[in-house]
Amino acid sequence: MTSEVIDIFPAYRDYLQPARFKVAYGGRGSAKTRTFCTILTSNVLYHGWRVVCFREIMESIADSVYQEFVAEIERRGLDDHFEILKTEIKCKTSGGCIRFSGIKASATRLNTQKLKGFSDFDAAWLEEANPVTDESWRALIPTMRKSGSEIWVSFNPENPLENTYQRFVADPMYPPEKDGRAYCIVKKINFTDNPRFPRELQDDAELMQLSDPELYRHVYLGEPVADNALSIIKPMWVQAAIDAHLHIDGFPMTGGKIGGFDVSGGVEGDVAAPKMQDPNAIAWRYGCVLSGLEEWHDENPNAAADYAHGIVMREGLDTLHIDNIGVGASVPGELRRLEAAAKAKAISIGIPFRACRYNGWTASESPDRPDREYMPGKTHGDMFANLKAQGWGLLADRFRNTWQARNGLPYDRKQLISIPSGLPLREKLAAELSQPRRESVNGHMKVESKKSLKKRGIPSHNLADAVVMAYWEGQRSATISDEALRAA
Structure with missing residues (x-):
């Protein structure tokens, strides 16, 4: 033809x-x-x-x-x-x-x-x-x-x-x-x-660019961002936190050295053809500034605890919140043993020992102090389905508060966050923070499950979970450092 x-x-x-x-x-x-x-x-x-x-x-x-x-x-x-x-x-x-x-x-x-x-x-x-x-x-x-x-x-x-x-x-x-x-x-x-781009879509693009620039970049410019309507932490908030301590006058530069440790969920797949496990992740901050991020693979939770303990000692952390669900259940006990051994060694050679508080963090538990007011007419118990949702929600508030500070709007000086631009794994963290979607269960906020994320082709957000725990300031936790010191 x-x-x-x-x-x-x-x-x-x-x-x-x-x-x-x-x-x-x-x-x-x-x-x-x-x-x-x-x-x-x-x-x-x-x-x-x-x-x-x-x-x-x-x-x-x-x-x-x-x-x-x-x-x-x-x-x-x-x-x-x-x-x-x-x-x-x-x-x-x-x-x-x-x-x-x-x-x-x-x-x-x-x-x-x-x-x-x-x-x-x-x-x-x-x-x-x-x-x-x-x-x-x-x-x-x-x-x-x-x-x-x-x-x-x-x-x-x-x-x-x-x-x-x-x-x-x-x-x-x-x-x-x-x-x-x-x-x-x-x-x-x-x-x-597209020389034949239809007028109807052109009108839609122009209106979207004015009303929601971030969504416009995603829908019409092909930028890979989280769903603007559903994401718990919006990409533009994360961007506003980059080097925020250098751009916001009076940014608080002191505070505790606090970390979060997300323990790997283990190896995926069947015995005949296992896949790579999720990485362990640890994050730590000094006051409001995120100071460090690390991730690594360890199939044995106790080996992961040993690695994390080395970071705690090196960085001189005051507090470490530990994901203690599933395979992480044995980690607090192992950290208790390592802390006691480190103290005994320090005493034996006559050097000061700086103790770290190890706090178990159970994401599936009910919110911390649920009767506290979250906003006018709504308590934390009214707002959040569980501790994980509360942690993610409060971290999102920090990011939004920082965005407001960078954009000349009223903000709370105590609830800021800064991510140094030179921090290793910063870009991966930024991507992870903006992926989980906000879900609702009987009117309570819940974080999209990792199983649901996997169906969408999105890997586990271990670094982001570690940062959520690092910025956690709740009162309820299973503190184990005192017991560790008594055991020593």
């Missing part, structure tokens, strides 16, 4: 050359889906390509880009060349086809056998690829093994911790070129690259 003349916007012309990976990301109205659909339809029609369109989980054909291909075929008047079936599209002219599949059969189980059936396909397209997990990528990429096969990826970033964003944008795993040819083409494409 005679080739058509197809108008491909300049921003997309790089994708017309062969490459192993072709990645387009950005905001709404950039024509990513329609353009990829146009190019792939042409490759099926003129070159007999066999294309599979993946989603992380596809419960029905309605979850796929099936309808986009149907619309493309109708728009171009190609009905005579394609046979549109209920779950597949075949090209009668070239013998090519377009199929649709989920990478996973469920949130925890890969479609391993089904994936193997696509090993001789020419291309895989992952639309809305932001939730695709590391496990799914590691299964899918080697599946596409046909010589010259390509992997097309399009998505609007949701948050900076998602594996797809990390893999292709934040910390790219693949070189732009290999052996003198294009290998991984990654482009950020926004509505500004």
Whole structure:
């Protein structure tokens, strides 16, 4: 048949050359889906390509880009060349086809056998690829093994911790070129690259930019930020806390040395194929200034306690709040033993010993001092579902208070927070702080569970939890330092 003349916007012309990976990301109205659909339809029609369109989980054909291909075929008047079936599209002219599949059969189980059936396909397209997990990528990429096969990826970033964003944008795993040819083409494409950006969306973008600049950057400029309406700690508040002690007059530069220790949840996965465990994390502050962050892997909670105790001694912490749920239950006892041993050694060689208060912190417990007024007409017990929600809520108040101080609004000088710009792991912490969403249970605030975050492709926020505990100022806790000193 005679080739058509197809108008491909300049921003997309790089994708017309062969490459192993072709990645387009950005905001709404950039024509990513329609353009990829146009190019792939042409490759099926003129070159007999066999294309599979993946989603992380596809419960029905309605979850796929099936309808986009149907619309493309109708728009171009190609009905005579394609046979549109209920779950597949075949090209009668070239013998090519377009199929649709989920990478996973469920949130925890890969479609391993089904994936193997696509090993001789020419291309895989992952639309809305932001939730695709590391496990799914590691299964899918080697599946596409046909010589010259390509992997097309399009998505609007949701948050900076998602594996797809990390893999292709934040910390790219693949070189732009290999052996003198294009290998991984990654482009950020926004509505500004779409010459036919509809007036309706332009009006919406302009209004959103005025009313909610942060949401505008996410929706229309493709910036990976937390959901502005649901995030407990908003990214702009975290940004306002960077070097706040250098920008706010009279910032308090004294106070206690307090830390928080989030104990790893252990190794994930089954015995035959375990995955990397969540890291342990510790954070400490001096007054209102966050002074340090560390994370490390230790499968043994007691070994993790030993490492944390070394940091406590090195930094001279006054207090350490410890996550004592699950595997962390044994950690307070181990710290009690280490504290007693350290004191005995100090006494034996005649040097002063600085004791640290070790406080157990049980996130699932009811709020601390629930009858205290949180705001007019509402107590802490009215506001928060549990201790974790209270801790996150009070830390969010610190960040909002700091944002107010940086923006000339009234603020409480005692409830500030500053994160030094040179602090190791600062960027990872900033990303973790803005990810958990605010949930409501019978009118009480609750923090989105790590299980729910995992379903969204977001890793555990261990550093953020450690910071929540480091800034905790509640009274109820299981203090163990006195017992430790008596045991010594």
